[in-house]
Amino acid sequence: MTDPASSDSPVSVTETRCAIVGAGPAGAILALLLARAGVEVALLESHADFDRDFRGDTIHPATLELLAALGLSERLHELPHGKLRTMRILTPTGSVTLADLSRLRTPFPYVMTLPQVKLLELLVAEAGKSPNFQLRMQANVQRLVEADGEVRGVRYRDADNAWHEVRAELTVAADGRFSKVRHLAGIEPKGTAPPMDVVWFRLPKRATDEAHGAEICVSGGHFVVLLDRGDEWQIGYVILKGTFAAVRSAGLPELRKGLASTVPWLADRVEVLQDWKQVAVLNVESTRVDCWHKPGLLLIGDAAHAMSPVGGVGINVAIQDAVAAANLLTVPLRRGRPSDDELAAVQRTREPAVKAIQRVQKLLQETIAKPGLTAGSEFRLPLPLRLALKIPGIRNIPGYMMAFGPHRVRLQEQPAR
Numbered sequence: 001m002t003d004p005a006s007s008d009s010p011v012s013v014t015e016t017r018c019a020i021v022g023a024g025p026a027g028a029i030l031a032l033l034l035a036r037a038g039v040e041v042a043l044l045e046s047h048a049d050f051d052r053d054f055r056g057d058t059i060h061p062a063t064l065e066l067l068a069a070l071g072l073s074e075r076l077h078e079l080p081h082g083k084l085r086t087m088r089i090l091t092p093t094g095s096v097t098l099a100d101l102s103r104l105r106t107p108f109p110y111v112m113t114l115p116q117v118k119l120l121e122l123l124v125a126e127a128g129k130s131p132n133f134q135l136r137m138q139a140n141v142q143r144l145v146e147a148d149g150e151v152r153g154v155r156y157r158d159a160d161n162a163w164h165e166v167r168a169e170l171t172v173a174a175d176g177r178f179s180k181v182r183h184l185a186g187i188e189p190k191g192t193a194p195p196m197d198v199v200w201f202r203l204p205k206r207a208t209d210e211a212h213g214a215e216i217c218v219s220g221g222h223f224v225v226l227l228d229r230g231d232e233w234q235i236g237y238v239i240l241k242g243t244f245a246a247v248r249s250a251g252l253p254e255l256r257k258g259l260a261s262t263v264p265w266l267a268d269r270v271e272v273l274q275d276w277k278q279v280a281v282l283n284v285e286s287t288r289v290d291c292w293h294k295p296g297l298l299l300i301g302d303a304a305h306a307m308s309p310v311g312g313v314g315i316n317v318a319i320q321d322a323v324a325a326a327n328l329l330t331v332p333l334r335r336g337r338p339s340d341d342e343l344a345a346v347q348r349t350r351e352p353a354v355k356a357i358q359r360v361q362k363l364l365q366e367t368i369a370k371p372g373l374t375a376g377s378e379f380r381l382p383l384p385l386r387l388a389l390k391i392p393g394i395r396n397i398p399g400y401m402m403a404f405g406p407h408r409v410r411l412q413e414q415p416a417r
């Protein structure tokens with residue numbers, strides 16, 4: 001156990017049943033589900049607020065159904081949002097609908113676009129109604145508390161740099177793709193570097209714009225993703241891996257030119273982009289850890305697997321991990337410390353879906369993104385894909401995969417205490 005008499009001994013030591021590190025989508029949902037089911041939980045977040053531009057502002061049907069089951073659907077839909085019902089790809093040789101969610105059998109046949117901050121604020125406000133829930137902002141977790149080879153909690157620094165210790169039967173690392181907790185636990189992710197990175201920014205939407213939903217425009221070696229956010233366009237300007245420095249030194253006029261030549265109807269507003277501060281760069285990764293758990297510790301969401309942005313499913317996958325963890329661990333946590341086998345069950349439930357999604361993303365990167373970014377090539381969608389998208393039944397698969405993934409996780413009702 002950490003020596004409380006050491007020079008950096010904590011100014012507070014508290015105990016809870018489950019300490020969750022990271023109030024992103026995975027951590028916030030898990031905290032809400034556990035607190036509602038009667039498990040004491042402390043959610044520790046390093047930032048002072050939930051503001052996070054371009055950090056996955058999409059909510060998929062699986063999550064919309066979950067939020068409806070939690071009684072949050074009305075409040076969510078009252079917030080200003082956009083709805084993506086289709087994803088089309090436009091190339092010099094024509095357009096193809098890659099995914100059509102409007103055909104799905106669900107009360108929510110669309111992807112909602114909503115700033116992530118709004119979703120997180122809603123989740124923690126709801127969790128805050130439970131006496132079992134504690135939120136600590138500006139809690140920057142820097143150490144694990146360990147004893148007898150088991151994780152027994154964490155230590156964090158607060159805004160004044162003072163140490164605090166939270167002891168817990170279970171610590172959950174939901175601290176994202178650069179997870180500190182994962183590193184402290186000696187777990188390293190393995191993965192591939194997909195062939196692209198993404199430069200994100202926004203442009204105004206006009207009432208006369210004919211485009212809608214999500215569109216991928218590929219032309220002349222440029223690859224641009226447009227997401228309809230209701231009152232503006234979120235634009236993903238896809239570039240070859242590791243080339244952002246070159247794009248930046250070529251200057252914003254070049255980027256604006258590339259954008260206007262690929263999406264000509266945006267030419268009337270590309271001048272809005274005047275400063276590199278308006279863009280966020282996503283270094284695309286696709287990684288997984290081999291083992292999602294150690295005694296007393298579980299990894300979920302991006303901490304266990306960073307997803308490529310293909311299909312925009314990162315949030316959905318992270319939230320499904322949280323639901324699986326709540327389904328499997330609520331009863332063990334009510335009892336005390338979940339066993340290794342109970343923690344392993346979360347990985348067994350979720351890993352096949354994560355692997356399958358990453359395989360499909362890799363295929364799409366190699367057959368669509370990479371050729372689309374190779375200047376000079378006359379880009380066409382691969383013939384087997386074009387044919388498959390014409391076959392009734394098969395053409396519904398991409399929409400279903402986007403909405404629910406290969407394994408639909410449903411929230412299980414927990415037995416009364």
Ligand SMILES: Cc1cc2nc3c(=O)[nH]c(=O)nc-3n(C[C@H](O)[C@H](O)[C@H](O)COP(=O)(O)OP(=O)(O)OC[C@H]3O[C@@H](n4cnc5c(N)ncnc54)[C@H](O)[C@@H]3O)c2cc1C
Pocket residue numbers: 021022023024025026027044045046047054055056057058139140141142174175176177179180181200280281282300301302303307309312313314315316318
């Ligand atoms: C630029 C960008 C665009 C994206 N676009 C999309 C999209 O359109 N759709 C989509 O589905 N996904 C998208 N993603 C991916 C998506 O954001 C992630 O998959 C998702 O947020 C993962 O959720 P998470 O809860 O696992 O981790 P995160 O959302 O990363 O949350 C981790 C949390 O942990 C906190 N934290 C980190 N370290 C510590 C620490 N030491 N102590 C305490 N707290 C800590 C962080 O502040 C953060 O709040 C995008 C990602 C990026 C970077």
